[in-house]
Amino acid sequence: MHTLPPHAWDLSPREAIALQQRLRNEIVLADRFGPLRHVAGVDVGFEAGNTITRAAVAVLGYPGLELVDHAIARRPTSFPYVPGLLSFREIPAVLDALERIRTTPDMLLCDGQGIAHPRRFGIACHLGLLTDLPAIGVAKSRLVGTHAEPGNEKGDWTPLLDGDEIIGAVLRTRRGVKPLYISPGHRVCLETSIRLVLDCTPRYRLPETTRWAHRLASGPAVE
C-alpha cells in the first residue's frame, strides 16, 4: 500500500513531544470508514541486541480472520524506548512493512495505546494519521489512567479514566485472563473499537491480528 510522506524521525525527545502536541489535533474519534473487508495486525520485534527493528504486518479477512497477506521489514533501531514516545521507535520500520503490502487493510490493530496516552497520542493515533487509516490501540498493559477491575466474563469491560475523562476500556477478551487496554487511535470511536477487538478475538486472549503480527515480528528470523 501507499503511505503519506512522513515527518522527520531524527528528533530529540523534546522535539518528539512537541510534534505529538501538534499532531494530536488531527485525530478523529468518530467512525469514519466503510465496509470492513480486511483488518491488519501490526507489531514490532527486535534482533541483534535491539540494534535491528523488525516490523510485521498481517492482513486478515474480516470477519473470517484468515491470513490473506503479510509483510516484514527490518531497519536499524534509531530511537530508544521512552515511555510515551514508543511510536518514534517503532513506526519507521512499520511504514516500511506497510509499503510491501498488496492488500490495503480497512482497519489497523496496533500493539500499544491509542488515546490512552499522556498527550492522547499513542502509537495507534500516530500510525492511523500517517496512513490515513482507521486504527485501534490494543495494549497488554497500562500506560496511564485508572480503572475498576472488569467482570470475569469475555466482553466485560470498565472505562479507563484520566480524571473524569474516558480515554479507553479495560476489556476482558477471554474468561479469567488479564484484560486488554483498548483505546481508539484514529477514525474510530471507543464503542466500535471494543466491538472490533472482540470480533477479532474468537479464542485466545489476544486478537488473531495481533497473534499473527507478533508471530511474524518475533518468530524465527525468516524471510
Add this chain to the structure above:
DNA sequence: GCGACAG
C-alpha cells in the same frame, strides 16, 4: 525527592 512507566 519518590514512584510510575505501552513495547
Add this chain to the structure above:
DNA sequence: ATCTTGTCGC
C-alpha cells in the same frame, strides 16, 4: 521488547 525451564491448570 528480550533473556529463558519448568510448571500449573483445563
